[in-house]
Amino acid sequence: MPEPLKNAYNQDYIERLASSIQASWPAFDKQLFVSRVMDSEWEDKELKARMKHISAMMHECLSLPFDRAIAVLLEVSQGFGGFEGMFFPDYVEQFGVDDWELSVLALETLTQYSSSEFAVRPMIIRDPSRMMEVMLGWASHENYHVRRLASEGCRPRLPWAMALPEFKQDPRLILPILNKLKQDESLYVRRSVANNLNDIAKDNPDVVLKWCCDHIGQHPDTDWIIKHGCRTLLKQATPEAMALFGYADATSVNVTDLLISNDKLSIGDDLRFGFTVSTQREALSKLRIEYIVDYVKANGRRSPKVFQVSESDFNQREVAFERKHSFRQMTTRKHYPGVHQLSIRVNGEIKATLEFDLY
Template sequence: MGVMNELINAGTVRSLERILGAASPGRTFPGLAGTGGHLDPLSLRGRTDLLSRALLADLPEDYAGTAAIFRRALEDPDFTGWMIWPVTEAAVTLALTRADPGDFEDCLALLAELTPRLTGEFAIRRLLAADLDRALAVIQDWTSHPDWHVRRLASEGTRAYLPWAIRVPEITDRPAATLPILDALYRDPVEDVRRSVANHLNDLARHAPDEVVATAARWMAEPDGNTSKVVRHGLRTLLKKAHPGALELLGFPPASLAVTAPQLDRAVVELPGELAFTFAVSNTGPAEARLAVDYVVHYAKANGTRAEKVFKLGTAVLAPGESRTFSKRHAFRQMTTRVHHPGGHTLQLQVNGVRYPAEEFTVLT
C-alpha cells in the first residue's frame, strides 16, 4: 500500500493550495499548507481525511461558497487526479451538515462535474446513506449523461460492495432500488460503464440471486453485441455457486455426465509449490452437452475447519458419447489475500454446478 499512499503527497498539497488560491483570490489556506508534513504515516484514506478536514477549516462554512470555489477551480486543467478525493469529501460534509435547501442535489451535481477529473464514487456514499431515494432520483438521470464518467458513476457509486467505500446498508436491504440504473446502462457504448454494471449486478447476487437472474434474463431478451459478456461477468459468482437459473441462462443446463475423480500428481504440496491434476468428463446422454467446468479447493483453516474457493477451469461442448480429458496446475504460495495453513486439503470437481467425488492432499508450510 506504500505506493498507493503516495498518490496523495506533499506535492499534491502544494498543487491543491495553488489551484484553490487562484480560484478564490485573497483567501489563504493555512490548514491545507500545514498538512504536508503529516502525511507520511497515513494511508491513502487517512491522507484524504486529513486534507478534507483542512479544507473545511480553510474554506467558507456554507456549502454554496465552497462549491463555487471548487467549480471555478475546474477551469484549471491541473485540478485533477487524487487531489479531487478530499475535495469531494469536503463538499459532501458541508452539504450534509449545513442542510440548506437544495444543497443535497447541488452536491450530487458537483460530484458529477468533478468525476471526470477523479471518480466521485467514494464521496457519494454518504449522500446515499443520508437519503437513498432522494439521491437515486438524481442519479437515475445520469444514465443518459453525455459524459461516460458520469454514467459510470451512476452504476459504480451505487454498488452494494464498492471496494474502499463505506457500506450503505439500505442498498443491500433493497436490492431492487438500483436495478433501474442498471437497466438503463447495460447496453452502454463504453466498456468501462458496462463493466461497472456487471460488477454491480454481481454485488446484488449476494443477497438477491433470483432477482439478479431475472434481470439478466430480461437483458438477454433485448441484447446487443455486448450483452452476453455483461451477463456472464455479472453472474460469475452465481455460476461458481452453481445457481441453476444462472447456469441455464448462460447455456449450461443439467446434463448426463460421467466424471472421473481427479488424479493428483502428488499427495503432499510443500509451499511454495504446485499441484497438478487431470480428470475426464464423458457425455452419457443422448444430446449435446455444454459444460461449465470448475474445480473447488477446500483449504485448511487455522482453527481446523476448511474454507472452499471455486476456480474456473473452462467450458466445453461434448457430443453424445464423447469424452474429454482436462488438466490443470494449481499454485500454492503465501499471499496477502490468502494465508495457507498446514494440514489436509481437498480438491473437488464441479461441472454444470454438480460436484463430484474429491481427493485429499496435504499442504506443508
C-alpha cells in the same frame, strides 16, 4: 513490492495541490496547508485516511462557506484526476451535506475527473428516493463517467465504501438505472452495471434472476452484463442460473484420472494436477468445468473457493486438462498448513475429489 497507493500523496503532490488552490484563491495560505497536511501523523495514515485528511485541511485553510469553497475547488480539480483526486468529492461529502442542490451538481462535475462513487452514498442514505431520482437522470448523461456513477454509486456492496443496508434489503430503486444502462455504449459503464447486479445477487438472487430472464437474448451488450452479473450465482451453482445459460444436468459426464502430481507441498509451491472429462454420448456439449480448493483456515476448518477451468461447447467425447494452483502467501489470501481438498465440478456437480497436504 509495488509502491503503496497511499504514497501517491507525497510532498510534491501536496505542494502542487497547494499551488493550484492558491492560484485560484490568492488568499489561500500554501505553506500552512502543506504543513497541516503533512503533519506528525501523516506517515501512519493509509490511503483513505490521507484522502479525508487532505479534504479536512482544504476546508480549514480555505476557511470559506461551502458555496465559495466548492467554486474554487471545482476549478482546481480539473488538474487532479484519477483515484488521487477523490478527495474533492470527499470534500463535498464532508462539508456539503446541508446544500443538497449544490452538492449534487458538484459531484456530477467532479466524477468526470476522478469518481464520486463514495461521496454520493451518504446522500442516498439520507434521502434514497430523492437521490435515486437524481441518479436516474445521471444515467442519461452525455458523459460516460457520470453514467457510470449512476450505477456504481448505488451498488449495495461497493468495496471499501459505506454500506447501503436499505438496498441490500430491497434493491428495487436500483433497477430503473440498470434498465437504462443495460445497452450503454461504454464498457466501463456496462461493467459497473454487471457489478451492481452481482452485488444484488448476493442478497436478492431472485431479483437478479428475474431481471436476467426478462432481458437475456435481446442485445449482445446486455447478454454480456447478464453473464458477468451472474458470476456469483454461477460459482454457487445456483440451478436457475445454470439453466439460464444452458448448462444441463451433467449425469452423463464423468471425470476420471484425477491426479495430483505433488500431494505433499509447502506453502509457496504450486499444486499441479490433471484430469479427464468424458461421456458415452456423442459429445460432451456445453460444460462449465471448475475446480474447488477447500482451504484450511486459521481455526483449522476448511473453506471452499471456486476457480474456473473451462466454459465451452465441446464437440468431442473426451477432453483432458492440466492445471497448477499457487499457494504463495498473498495479501488477499493467507495459507495455513493442513489437509486440503481438491474437487472437480462440472455443471454444478462434484465429480471427483482428492486430498493433499500443505506444510
